[in-house]
Amino acid sequence: MEEEIRPLPKFDYFSPHSLHDLSTLLKQLKGGISFLAGGTDLLVNMKKRITIPKVIIDINRIQELSFIEKRSNNIHVGSVTRLNNLIESSIVQENVPLLTEAIRFLASHPIRNRATIGGNLCTASPAADAAPPLLALNASVKLKSPDDEKIVPLSEFFVGPRQTVRKHNEILTEIIIPCEKGSNAFMKLGRRRGFTLSVVSVAAFGIIKGDKFEDIRIALGGVAPTPIRAYKIEEMLKGVEVSDRSIEKAAEIAKSISKPSKRAKRASVEYREAMARVLTKRVLMKIAFEERG
Amino acid sequence: MYQDYLGEVKKLLHGKDYKVVGKNVIRVDAIEKVTGRAKYTTDFIIENALIVRAVRSPYPHALIKKINKKPAFKIPGVVAVIIGDDIPGENQCGYYLDDQPLIATDKVRYIGDIVALVVAKDKESAWAGADAVEVKYEELPAVFDPKEALKGDFKIHNRKSPGDVKVIKGDVEQAFKECDVIVENIYKPGSQDHAYLETEAAIAIPEAQDGILVISTNQGPFRTRNAVARVLGKPQSQVRVITPYIGGGFGGKDTYGPIISSLAAVAAEITRQPAMIVHTRYDSFVYHFKRCPFEIRFKSGATKDGKLKAIEVDYLCDCGGYAAHVIGLLKRAAYHSTGVYEIPNCNVQGIAVYTNNLPVAAFNGFGNPQMLFAVESQMDLLAEKLNIDPVEFRLKNALVPGSRTGTNQLLDHSVGIKELISKVAKKADWVKKRSKQKRWQSETKKRGIGIGCSWHGCGTTGFKHDWAGASVILNPDGSVTYSTGIVEIGQGTITSHAMMVAETLGIPYEWVKVELNDTSRMPDSGETHAQRGAFIGGTAAVDAALKLRKKLNKLASEILKCDEDEITIEDGIAYSLNDASKKISFNDLVREMYQRGISPAEYGFIKARRGYPDPDTGQGDPYAAYTFGCTIAEVEIDIETGEVNVLRLYPGVAAGKILQPDVVRGQINGCAMLGLGYSLTEVVERENGKMVNPSFTDYLIPTIMDKPEIAEFISVEDEYKYSGYGAKGVGEIAFIATPLAVANAVYDAIGVRFYDLPISAEKVYFALKRK
Amino acid sequence: MKIKFQLNGQPVEAEAPIDETLLDFLRNRLRITSVKKGCDLGECGTCTVLLNGKPVRSCLLLAVQIDGEDVTTIEGLSKDDNLNPIQEAFVKEYGFQCGFCTPGMILTTKALLDKNPDPSIEDIKIAFEGNLCRCTGYDQIIESVLRAAKLIKR
Structure with missing residues (x-):
């Protein structure tokens, strides 16, 4: 049920300027913490009382969290990088264009001026558009707590709708995306053309050698409690000839692995499953077409 | 009483072209709006105004057993808790019927019915106070399906229906026997939220002499004043309503304006302090009243030569917990149920039914989008059966001067629909695009083209009054002060009034200043709805200006020593047509008026030239004039996803004189998009009568990305002689035609007809799957 | 604070x-x-x-x-009644009706034109995707932005 819009609740506010200050702060505080990045979800959730933080830690002033760099064969993106900065980044466009394509129509331009890539992942909406491309690209995330740091593959990051493995005293500091040469395709279906949440989205990365799919990685949003990698499709297509039949078969698998929540609003289970099929087919056809010219 | 204003104005101009009317001028409100200085209700920030928060029923139907105010007073900022019994005057705010208490006392009839008001020093306390008030309810069986409500015994009120309507003409039974084709279907056009960007709000301030000032989002300052006076038990003279700029109305603030104003007024009256109430977007979506859902059984018949013979229509309007606006829209739908066609035999019966849904509001089209959706779908179905092109079929039956409507009203002039249909069809290249052979399509995409025709009576429906005033004051320096009872809700009407006043007086448009809308300046002028802003309100402006112009002409002829008929006034100079050297400036002329003791101020007052149809037969003249519309839509459908992409819209209107072409274009394109939302994406999802998708993320109004190409509108200027400059209303007409054209185009593309709106992608997908 | x-x-x-x-x-x-x-x-x-x-x-x-x-x-954007070219364009092209979305639309235009002085209609649509207008149907807003771009270039 949609919640009423109320005045913001009371909270304590901290705005550390470095990761070091943040660590110090996290050691002192005892739970009830929300990190404020873009704020485009957090403030909404606070007004609706979905989130009532005792403490807000504004991480926008931590310069160390805002960067886009290529190191060896990986792209590293700081978690507080704004979506529009990512879209405009030539490093991202050249190395991981699938990400650019997917977030280009996420929410709206002014929202993307504030919303961050880390925020989009930590919110863990089943419909978050940034997740499927990053899953298909084998991205991982770095989680940092005051006394530990670990790298988690994105495929293990989401555990449920609006739930991730991130602990309350951990902060997602960066996203690591391996660069690979291949073809990309992203498609989303919303309920109107502009400023729309995805009902279903599909992202795929693929390499075709000769007439065969050499490697395909495909991920879907909106068809399960979390964004999912479609390993079944990937295995089925590996080494298989590119044809209408193989693509159709892959699309059918997409439909069969889709398990949208019955409580999910905005579209019926049956429609989501059907659209998983249609979009998977279209995404694969685009890759096949691009790779073979 | 009914003057040929068009003829009089033309006579004054001696056959010359208009200098102002029909041109594009800088809108009266332009500079304020582009600089951000334009003030809307909540921009009137009153220091220390108390905040009002309503306590609303969580049950759709329940008895109120007990209300405990005390816990709210534990919140430090809470100043007052007001229940129905505390209301100083009459606890009543029904629009047409006295069936709606402002604050419910004995029972609640929809989720959101107001049971108490908490008045507090700040927002946080008001919210906390509203949460704290304890209300004990005893739930009653609730009903959300109007048919069930009609059959069952839910006792929402002491009667099941707040009203009904009939239009009976000719012999329908016999006529159907003579028909070669008959089509009968059930249509269920749904609800729609106005989704204006400014939510509802009101500020009330106690004034001197025990009066009260209300500043609020409303489309009917006088109705608002009268409503406030009623709940406060004051004479209407003690209540002053100022209506600032309104951030979109579309009818919604016509219905809800008096209610929200009364809430603020009661709080201010009881606390004797300024009080304000502002709806959040959630409140606006969930609690303000919306478009009425219809269920229509529509049977129509024609002979094989393509002539319409008869219609038989039964329909049900689900009005929710209170009658609010339903009586008017129920009647309007019946009186337009023939569509723009001459049909000799009609049997139309409509009834409104109480349910425990949210009540319904006025909304652009006022029942006509719903009824005409059925009418125009039927037209295409009949045309198909008759194997006649839909445009040709419409042309064969369209109203012409001399035609009689379903209510037997004789339309003697100003009936431009036939010419309009031909012109729009030509512009859209209908014949070529309709041809199936040449049409572009692919494996996954199919295209189609469809037409929809609409009409909309100008002014309120013939069962209540329709009048308006205006005043013009000539100041000693020649500048002009103009006041109107019509509200600027974005439509640009006050600019058109200023233009007509300037044209009539013979002065530049810039010399006319339009005053802030204030009920203390003007006699009751009705509401800004029903396409009456320019049509009735504007004619009142012309009436006032004409009175002054006649005085000016007479005075000029005396000063210039020539015949009154020789005088003309142009660009602020009065001169003789026979001898241009005989001239006097407008300001000198006005100063002379003052010198000679001739009153330089006039009121205009107009009553619509129409009747009151017979309640048993619906026969009579419910409207003074009708505006006509015709839209053609081209669509492309993705048959795998079901998405309907409207590629192009070709709108057209026969709305009499177009006073401001670019402003009218804005009205038409805006209407087209409002109609597009109703056609494709806007669904009020309800659980127990309560909207459950109350946000712009889930209630999908068209964004700039959803905008199709909209062709330059076609206009047939079928002037109406009893209005200022021959104008008819234009605010609602283009809306009505859009969904009709889209639905018919969808059918043309994929051969699936939808009997309800909107036509969402998911619906199309499943329909195609079933096919 | x-x-x-x-x-x-x-x-x-x-x-x-x-x-x-x-x-x-x-x-x-x-x-x-x-x-x-x-x-x-x-x-x-x-x-x-x-x-x-x-x-x-x-x-x-x-x-x-x-x-x-x-x-x-x-x-x-403007001092007194000296309108900024963007505001002038919105006046001339009737890029407003009720006016409630207008300050947001004009500021969005300013940001767009500062970055992209010669936007295509597609560029405009992307920039304005998050600015709802219920009155105009958007055409006259797009035309206002295009006129503003021309006025600024002059």
């Missing part, structure tokens, strides 16, 4: 409660009522301000977050 920031080119020092959005702060404390509250959830665009030149939603920012930053509202 005391904050210092640039507002329309002028330094401002003010006390901002930490639980107040920038929107409420601008409207209620600084009396800048051109910034409108249409939804309070970032979905409508009427509360648009420029933060360091970029359009953002003031309803989704805390006032304390603008400490040290540069904020522009529509008041920063």
Whole structure:
């Protein structure tokens, strides 16, 4: 049920300027913490009382969290990088264009001026558009707590709708995306053309050698409690000839692995499953077409 | 009483072209709006105004057993808790019927019915106070399906229906026997939220002499004043309503304006302090009243030569917990149920039914989008059966001067629909695009083209009054002060009034200043709805200006020593047509008026030239004039996803004189998009009568990305002689035609007809799957 | 919390409660009522301000977050009645009706044209995707932006 819009609740506010200050702060505080990045979800959730933080830690002033760099064969993106900065980044466009394509129509331009890539992942909406491309690209995330740091593959990051493995005293500091040469395709279906949440989205990365799919990685949003990698499709297509039949078969698998929540609003289970099929087919056809010219 | 204003104005101009009317001028409100200085209700920030928060029923139907105010007073900022019994005057705010208490006392009839008001020093306390008030309810069986409500015994009120309507003409039974084709279907056009960007709000301030000032989002300052006076038990003279700029109305603030104003007024009256109430977007979506859902059984018949013979229509309007606006829209739908066609035999019966849904509001089209959706779908179905092109079929039956409507009203002039249909069809290249052979399509995409025709009576429906005033004051320096009872809700009407006043007086448009809308300046002028802003309100402006112009002409002829008929006034100079050297400036002329003791101020007052149809037969003249519309839509459908992409819209209107072409274009394109939302994406999802998708993320109004190409509108200027400059209303007409054209185009593309709106992608997908 | 920031080119020092959005702060404390509250959830665009030149939603920012930053509202575009070319274009092309979305639309135009002086219709649509208008049907807004671009180039 949609919640009423109320005045913001009371909270304590901290705005550390470095990761070091943040660590110090996290050691002192005892739970009830929300990190404020873009704020485009957090403030909404606070007004609706979905989130009532005792403490807000504004991480926008931590310069160390805002960067886009290529190191060896990986792209590293700081978690507080704004979506529009990512879209405009030539490093991202050249190395991981699938990400650019997917977030280009996420929410709206002014929202993307504030919303961050880390925020989009930590919110863990089943419909978050940034997740499927990053899953298909084998991205991982770095989680940092005051006394530990670990790298988690994105495929293990989401555990449920609006739930991730991130602990309350951990902060997602960066996203690591391996660069690979291949073809990309992203498609989303919303309920109107502009400023729309995805009902279903599909992202795929693929390499075709000769007439065969050499490697395909495909991920879907909106068809399960979390964004999912479609390993079944990937295995089925590996080494298989590119044809209408193989693509159709892959699309059918997409439909069969889709398990949208019955409580999910905005579209019926049956429609989501059907659209998983249609979009998977279209995404694969685009890759096949691009790779073979 | 009914003057040929068009003829009089033309006579004054001696056959010359208009200098102002029909041109594009800088809108009266332009500079304020582009600089951000334009003030809307909540921009009137009153220091220390108390905040009002309503306590609303969580049950759709329940008895109120007990209300405990005390816990709210534990919140430090809470100043007052007001229940129905505390209301100083009459606890009543029904629009047409006295069936709606402002604050419910004995029972609640929809989720959101107001049971108490908490008045507090700040927002946080008001919210906390509203949460704290304890209300004990005893739930009653609730009903959300109007048919069930009609059959069952839910006792929402002491009667099941707040009203009904009939239009009976000719012999329908016999006529159907003579028909070669008959089509009968059930249509269920749904609800729609106005989704204006400014939510509802009101500020009330106690004034001197025990009066009260209300500043609020409303489309009917006088109705608002009268409503406030009623709940406060004051004479209407003690209540002053100022209506600032309104951030979109579309009818919604016509219905809800008096209610929200009364809430603020009661709080201010009881606390004797300024009080304000502002709806959040959630409140606006969930609690303000919306478009009425219809269920229509529509049977129509024609002979094989393509002539319409008869219609038989039964329909049900689900009005929710209170009658609010339903009586008017129920009647309007019946009186337009023939569509723009001459049909000799009609049997139309409509009834409104109480349910425990949210009540319904006025909304652009006022029942006509719903009824005409059925009418125009039927037209295409009949045309198909008759194997006649839909445009040709419409042309064969369209109203012409001399035609009689379903209510037997004789339309003697100003009936431009036939010419309009031909012109729009030509512009859209209908014949070529309709041809199936040449049409572009692919494996996954199919295209189609469809037409929809609409009409909309100008002014309120013939069962209540329709009048308006205006005043013009000539100041000693020649500048002009103009006041109107019509509200600027974005439509640009006050600019058109200023233009007509300037044209009539013979002065530049810039010399006319339009005053802030204030009920203390003007006699009751009705509401800004029903396409009456320019049509009735504007004619009142012309009436006032004409009175002054006649005085000016007479005075000029005396000063210039020539015949009154020789005088003309142009660009602020009065001169003789026979001898241009005989001239006097407008300001000198006005100063002379003052010198000679001739009153330089006039009121205009107009009553619509129409009747009151017979309640048993619906026969009579419910409207003074009708505006006509015709839209053609081209669509492309993705048959795998079901998405309907409207590629192009070709709108057209026969709305009499177009006073401001670019402003009218804005009205038409805006209407087209409002109609597009109703056609494709806007669904009020309800659980127990309560909207459950109350946000712009889930209630999908068209964004700039959803905008199709909209062709330059076609206009047939079928002037109406009893209005200022021959104008008819234009605010609602283009809306009505859009969904009709889209639905018919969808059918043309994929051969699936939808009997309800909107036509969402998911619906199309499943329909195609079933096919 | 005391904050210092640039507002329309002028330094401002003010006390901002930490639980107040920038929107409420601008409207209620600084009396800048051109910034409108249409939804309070970032979905409508009427509360648009420029933060360091970029359009953002003031309803989704805390006032304390603008400490040290540069904020522009529509008041920063023109002095007295000397309209900025963008405002002039909106007047001439009838790019407004009820006017409630207009300050947001004009600020969005400003940010777009500062970055892209010669936008295509597609560029305009992307920039304005988050600014809802219920009155105009958007055509005259697009035409206003195109005219503004021409006026500025001249």
